[in-house]
Amino acid sequence: MATQDDKQSNRYVNDLRRFSFAQGEVKNVRGKFLPFTVAGIFLIVAGIYGNLSLQVAPQDVFMLVCASAIGGYMALNIGANDVANNMGPAVGSKVLTVLSAVLIAAVFESAGALLAGGDVVKTVSKGIINPGEGVALTDFRNLMLSALLAAALWINLATYLNAPVSTTHSIVGGVMGGGIAAAGFGLVNWVTLSKIAASWVISPVFGGFVAASLLFLIEMKIMRPADRNAAARKWVPVLIGLMAGAFMAYMAMKGLKKIWKPDLATIIVMSVLALVGAWAASVPFVASRAKQIGSRKKEIYSLFNLPLIMGVALLCFAHGANDVANAVGPLAAIVSTFSGDEIAAKVGIPFWVMLIGAGGLALGLLLFGPKLINTVGDKITRLNAPRAYCVALASAITVLIATTLGLPVSSTHIAIGAIFGIGFLRESLENPNRTRLKPGHRINQTADEAFDNIQSRLKRKLVRRRFVLSIAAAWVITVPASALLSASLFYVLHLL
Numbered sequence: 439m440a441t442q443d444d445k446q447s448n449r450y451v452n453d454l455r456r457f458s459f460a461q462g463e464v465k466n467v468r469g470k471f472l473p474f475t476v477a478g479i480f481l482i483v484a485g486i487y488g489n490l491s492l493q494v495a496p497q498d499v500f501m502l503v504c505a506s507a508i509g510g511y512m513a514l515n516i517g518a519n520d521v522a523n524n525m526g527p528a529v530g531s532k533v534l535t536v537l538s539a540v541l542i543a544a545v546f547e548s549a550g551a552l553l554a555g556g557d558v559v560k561t562v563s564k565g566i567i568n569p570g571e572g573v574a575l576t577d578f579r580n581l582m583l584s585a586l587l588a589a590a591l592w593i594n595l596a597t598y599l600n601a602p603v604s605t606t607h608s609i610v611g612g613v614m615g616g617g618i619a620a621a622g623f624g625l626v627n628w629v630t631l632s633k634i635a636a637s638w639v640i641s642p643v644f645g646g647f648v649a650a651s652l653l654f655l656i657e658m659k660i661m662r663p664a665d666r667n668a669a670a671r672k673w674v675p676v677l678i679g680l681m682a683g684a685f686m687a688y689m690a691m692k693g694l695k696k697i698w699k700p701d702l703a704t705i706i707v708m709s710v711l712a713l714v715g716a717w718a719a720s721v722p723f724v725a726s727r728a729k730q731i732g733s734r735k736k737e738i739y740s741l742f743n744l745p746l747i748m749g750v751a752l753l754c755f756a757h758g759a760n761d762v763a764n765a766v767g768p769l770a771a772i773v774s775t776f777s778g779d780e781i782a783a784k785v786g787i788p789f790w791v792m793l794i795g796a797g798g799l800a801l802g803l804l805l806f807g808p809k810l811i812n813t814v815g816d817k818i819t820r821l822n823a824p825r826a827y828c829v830a831l832a833s834a835i836t837v838l839i840a841t842t843l844g845l846p847v848s849s850t851h852i853a854i855g856a857i858f859g860i861g862f863l864r865e866s867l868e869n870p871n872r873t874r875l876k877p878g879h880r881i882n883q884t885a886d887e888a889f890d891n892i893q894s895r896l897k898r899k900l901v902r903r904r905f906v907l908s909i910a911a912a913w914v915i916t917v918p919a920s921a922l923l924s925a926s927l928f929y930v931l932h933l934l
Contacts, residue, residue: 492773509791517800517807526853531826550759610917612768645859671721829853836852
């Protein structure tokens, strides 16, 4: 029988457990709400910063503050969604930790947005619709604001539901829906929109082709030879050189255009010099590393760690240059209307507008990206360092080409297309024999049925097909959903 002291002691223990549990729950809730608190502070600062950066009439202050804050909100969602998808291959292959991937992405996303995002911003803000003289200035501002808010809300909802949607699709649908609500279907520039829609199909196919081609080269030249170590010492520096040449070409054409505008011959010379220089510098590095390892596949994989990290950095730079348009394109269009009474034919991109977009991209990744950063690396097919390198470099090359052409393609489409390309190439090359018919299974089947059954079992699928339908459905529904939401928001703003 328990004494009074024992009962008292048990009460103390139970009270202590309750207190510890409550304290843990408070910390848990605090940890969950901290990112949202920081994000809220960023949006307030973005609104105030926009108001301080541009002097407007008193009646326009509310519009400017709202547009700046919503532009920051859109940038946060892009950072949490698209940027996390781009980092998936590096994290899924275990080359980078989540923390190191987040830090690299934050730096290079911001650099790409600030140095090379201008041309694409003009396409998103002014190329999808033709305002002309048929839209009043106030309606144009409401149109862009509703498009921006609709796209941000849709991406936020899709991210919460773990749906793989395209931020580019969202903003294009938002601008289109708002434009139709403002002045009918004639306002939409269907030629430009058709080019953008074509890029949605071309970009994943091209990304898959490039990634599969790179992996095929690696398999044939490095992994298949008897002496993998010697083959890697020869070919890994070549791959690093090719990547350096591509990056130099893009920087010469786009990244440094504000301070340096070389001709085509100079760009070619600089790219060749970068290719040769990177190759020469990487030869002793790769040779030194190769001496410390053997010829096993897992050991050879480690030689791709540095090229993969460089490829990821290049991908993040390209993504920042391309997808900052989704955040600040409509904001830049709204800002341009405050300088006069007409809708300008060309939009100047103020530095403070780009800064809001770059800051939102980086902060969204830091606050919300770690939750989604593993999805792309694990969902479709298994990745290792060479495969992840091929995905990252193929995605970067495709985005760079799109940015050069001024087309706001979806980096999500490109990355997923590249991973599918890797997976299907693995199936064609490996054709693994993993399972066999059990003895006595379906003994009454015909010879043809038995042969077909054996063949189906011998070819194990290395790509998860079920994701094709879910991803395709998300891609299809995004444009009409964001367009409908944008049109509804425009009608609400118009009534106000």
